Amino acid sequence: MLRRWIFARRFATKTRLPQGRTLEAPPMNDSELLEAIEKDPEIVNDRKWRSSYYHQLSQLSGVLDTRFQEKLQKNLRKIESYNVRINTPIEERIRVDLTKENLTFRDFYSNLLVAKAIENSTGITTPTEFQKRIFALASGYVSTVAVGEPGTGKSTALFTHGLFLRRAPARGEGINSLVLVNSGLQAVQMRKYAEKVYQSIRRVKPKSLPNIQTMAQFLYRADQQTEEQQIKDLMDTPCPHILVSTPQRLLDLLATRGMDFMKVNSLAYIGVDDIDHMMDTDAPVDAQRKTAIVKLLDYVLKLQDYRRFHNEPHPQLLFTTTAPTPRSFLDELQDHTQWFDWSKFHEMGSFTRGNMADTCVVPKNVGVGCVLVRPSMTKSNKVRTNLVSMKAPNYGERHDWEQQADGEAAYVEYWKRKRSLMDKPVREGELAVLVSGLVKLLKKQKQNFQKTVLVIVSDETSVFQVQGLLAKLGKNVEVFNGQENATAAKKGKLLIANVKTVEGMTFKSLDTMVVLGLDALRDTKTFVSLCGRFRNESGLIAQDQFGLVDDEKEVKNKMIILSPVLDVGEEERNHLHRLCLRGGLVKWIDVVGVSE
Ligand SMILES: Nc1ncnc2c1ncn2[C@@H]1O[C@H](COP(=O)(O)OP(=O)(O)OP(=O)(O)O)[C@@H](O)[C@H]1O
Known part of the structure; x- marks a missing residue:
């Protein structure tokens, strides 16, 4: 002073x-x-001093005022639209009129280059009903957990949104979108889609993307050479527009290479495909803190929170899940995670309140039948196999359904106990019985197995055991390795797969599936997912296949469950009954014509 x-x-x-x-x-x-x-x-x-002081002051504030006015004019529209948007309810932020007929990708996204590339390379022009709804929410930068039926283009939607989403310059350098998938095979499936789109973009604008790694990169567990290539790609191009990964692979890389290598701290968007296969949607989140997806999302979203101190908007989160997903899952996410910005959240699809789904989640054209395999010894010590169809479950009255659909958690516990008591020779014996049952079925019903048959087993070891047993019997067998055209109609071909590897995979024109043993069908989630593998030529399931539970059903695709008769007691029968009930009163088929 x-x-x-x-x-x-x-x-x-x-x-x-x-x-x-x-x-x-x-x-x-x-x-x-x-x-x-x-x-x-x-x-x-001193008037001179005073007037010189005021003169300078007025000159300075004049300059500042004009600068301020210029800036204000320039940003007024942005400020107004921000104010309007922030104060509008989420439904009104959606800029697409969903009632309009013949909506295409171009109605949701303005980037014509990408829209045309998708159309030209994949033939996909019209979004499915599920895609229309999720794209509409995404267009308002809204986050969601989207419940959808199998085969409605969920994974494609998540990746496609990432492709279209522009990176705001304010976010600085970094990976723009992170899409998490459940398995390496799913990542490979997405890579094929990306490669087609990339080639198409390059044909139109050769200089727009120097290489595919700039557009998308894919991380998953694979052989040493592939994994090394993934790391090299990230070193050469550290900020792809989209990074697709399995949760565990990303966690491992974050742990070993750190955040400077994996630039996931300024994401605009995180998509999680089939969250119900990565987490148990019926169980509390706190009981799942150690699962890869929970650990990863906890970590990655904390990193973004740090960025938000620098005025970065929270990333948009789109999760997909296949019905039936309970409403309590949303409550759990809200109370026990910090993942979502709930002011920008809107749920999508119908979450279940009870045990029974309101609509068919198993497509109406899928029928399910169980064949009991009864082995016996002939006098000359040869094994003979008899097949009988299990009798159809009785769904009873509507008011009983909810109660009959109850008890899955108890069954899973029962099943675990039972399996822990079975030693290796017993399991191998059971598999041999099932294989002989399968061979007999194929022989007896030749006319029903004209195309490739997908054979599902419960684990990786069984895949190779069954392959060995069938090969010995001179059968044409192949192990599923993720090839899209693996199901191309081929008379009498058997394609063997572990139940875990077919989740999220597209089998075009598949019409027959044989499940070897009830071990592969532990819960409704797996059952619904397997029934969703029967696709049409485009790889989708038509929307009209998911009507009310008691709609008319006309079977076109068959899921045949084989089980040794000794393995089927009251618990197992109730379990099968419950699966069909919860899938939407699935139609039961008599496979061998001889009922028990
Ligand atoms: N709008 C569309 N039009 C035509 N084909 C499409 C469309 N969307 C996706 N597809 C194709 O349908 C197939 C299945 O798509 P996608 O894997 O996205 O379905 P999904 O709902 O994720 O399946 P899942 O139930 O296995 O999770 C893919 O081959 C994809 O290319």
Whole structure:
């Protein structure tokens, strides 16, 4: 204060101190000093000093005002639209009219280059009903957990949204979108889609993307060479527009290479495909803290929160799940995770309140039948196999369905206990019985097995055991390795797969599936997922196949469950009954014509 006063005084009076003399501080406090300045005639009455001061001040504020006005004018529209958007309910933020007929990708996204590339390379022009709804939400930068039926284009939607989503320059350098998938095979399936789109973009605009790694990269567990290539690609191109990964692979890389290598701290969008296969949607989140997906999302979203201190908007989150998914799952996410920005969340699809789904989640054209295999010894010590169809479950009255659909958790516990008591020779014996049952079925019903048959077993070891046993019997067998055209109609071909590897995979034109043993059908989730593998030529399931539970059903595709008769007691029968009930009163078929 004192210094300022001395300066002001000197400036006003233009007096100079004689050399060598220092000013002594006047013995007064601040308010006395202020009073002294105001009363000092040399300052107050010096009109020249005052007018020069005010002149400079007005010039300065004039410049500042014009700059401010210019900036304001430039951003007024943005500010207004931000204010409007932030105060509008989520439904109104959606900019697409879903009632319009013949909607195409171009109605949802403005990037014509990408839309055309998708159309030209994959033939996909019209979004499915599921895709229309999720794209509409996505267009308003809304986050969701989307419940959809199998084969309605869920995975394609997640990846496609990532393709279209532009990166705001304010986000700085980094990976724009992260899409998490359940298995390496699903990542490979997505890579094939990406490659087609990339080639098509390059044909139209050769210089737009230097290589596919700029557009998308894929991380999953594979052989050493492939894994090394994945790392090299990330080193060469550290910020792809989309990164697709399995949760465990990304966690491993984050743990070993760190965040500087995996630039996932400024994401605009995170898509999680089939969250119900990565988490148990019926169980509390706290009981699943150690699962890869929960650990990864906890970590990655905390990183984004750190960015938000720098005014970055929270990433958009799109999760997909296949019905039936309980409403309690949403409550769990809300109470026990910090993943979503709930002010920008809107649910999609119908979450179940009870045990019974309201609509058919197993397509109406899928029929299910169980064949009991009864082995016996002939007098000459040869094994003979008899096949009988299990009798159809009785669905009873509508008011009993909810109660009959109850008890899955108890069955899973029962099944685990039972399996833990079975030793290796017993399991191998059971598999041999099932294989002999399968061979007999194929022989007896040749006319019903004209195309490739998908044979499902419960684990990887069984895949190779069954392959060995069938090969010995001279059968044409192949192990499923993720090839899309693996089901191309081929008379009498058997394609063997572990139940885990077919989740999320597309089998075009498949019409017959044989499930070897009830071990592969532990719960409704697996059952619904398997029944969703029967696709039409485009790889989808038509929307009209998911009607009301008690709609008319006309079987075109068959799921045949083989089980040794000794393995089927009251618990197992109830389980099969419950699966068919929860899938939407699935139609039961008599496979061998001889009922028990
Ligand atoms: N709008 C569309 N039009 C035509 N084909 C499509 C469309 N969307 C996706 N497809 C094709 O349908 C097949 C299945 O798509 P996708 O894997 O996305 O379905 P999904 O719902 O994720 O299946 P799942 O039930 O296995 O999770 C793929 O081959 C994909 O290319």
